Amino acid sequence: MPSLLTIEVSPRLESSTSRKLTALFVQEWRAANGDGRVVVRDLAKTVPPFVDAPWIGGAFTPPEQHSPESAAAIAISDDLVAELQAADHLVIGTPMYNFSIPASLKAWIDHVVRVGVTVSTANVGLLTGKKATVIIATGGDFGPGSPVEGYNLASGYLRQVLGWIGITDVRIVLAGRARAGGEGEMAVEQFGGDIRMAVAA
Numbered sequence: 729m730p731s732l733l734t735i736e737v738s739p740r741l742e743s744s745t746s747r748k749l750t751a752l753f754v755q756e757w758r759a760a761n762g763d764g765r766v767v768v769r770d771l772a773k774t775v776p777p778f779v780d781a782p783w784i785g786g787a788f789t790p791p792e793q794h795s796p797e798s799a800a801a802i803a804i805s806d807d808l809v810a811e812l813q814a815a816d817h818l819v820i821g822t823p824m825y826n827f828s829i830p831a832s833l834k835a836w837i838d839h840v841v842r843v844g845v846t847v848s849t850a851n852v853g854l855l856t857g858k859k860a861t862v863i864i865a866t867g868g869d870f871g872p873g874s875p876v877e878g879y880n881l882a883s884g885y886l887r888q889v890l891g892w893i894g895i896t897d898v899r900i901v902l903a904g905r906a907r908a909g910g911e912g913e914m915a916v917e918q919f920g921g922d923i924r925m926a927v928a929a
């Protein structure tokens with residue numbers, strides 16, 4: 729049974745463009761994978777804790793040496809890693825914040841990039857055989873040919889860090905000028921074709 733892990737990031741909930749696009753992705757994915765399982769990890773509703781000293785102590789020592797604080801910190805990471813390991817397809821729906829990604833998504837990444845767990849000590853990504861779709865809602869237009877195309881640090885970063893843990897089959901849907909319905913802005917449906925292509929790829 730195919731499995732989809734959906735990472736929601738935007739705190740704007742019902743008003744969010746990226747959430748509308750991930751909902752469209754999930755709808756299309758369900759249509760293509762009838763009996764598939766969809767797991768949602770909502771980083772706005774439960775913000776992952778930032779990496780701290782107990783987390784670092786836990787990530788680089790065997791479990792039998794963990795303090796109670798390290799064990800608790802690593803248990804959160806282990807849960808997030810297990811969700812990702814179980815997924816065949818990962819979809820991340822995120823806004824762009826200050827040319828990059830929101831801190832909550834970075835916190836999730838810091839939990840799932842684990843030496844010896846998702847990337848080997850020889851720097852080989854261990855989460856192979858998965859697909860990922862990254863939907864990035866932005867206020868500006870960072871598409872090909874835009875004079876500010878290079879300002880977009882989110883796409884390259886997410887592609888690189890997913891590749892680092894072995895997820896190299898990545899499609900990025902850049903939903904530029906999708907400011908959730910104001911006058912003159914792109915309708916969310918505008919990106920439906922890109923979403924369908926990402927599901928079919």
Ligand SMILES: Cc1cc2nc3c(=O)[nH]c(=O)nc-3n(C[C@H](O)[C@H](O)[C@H](O)COP(=O)(O)O)c2cc1C
Nearest residue numbers: 738740744745746823824825826827865866867868
């Ligand atoms: C704190 C903050 C920072 C933002 N930074 C950028 C930015 O650097 N570039 C951009 O084009 N849009 C920026 N935006 C606009 C959002 O990326 C845009 O409105 C996006 O569609 C929001 O996605 P959402 O509706 O899913 O929350 C920013 C918005 C906020 C709240």
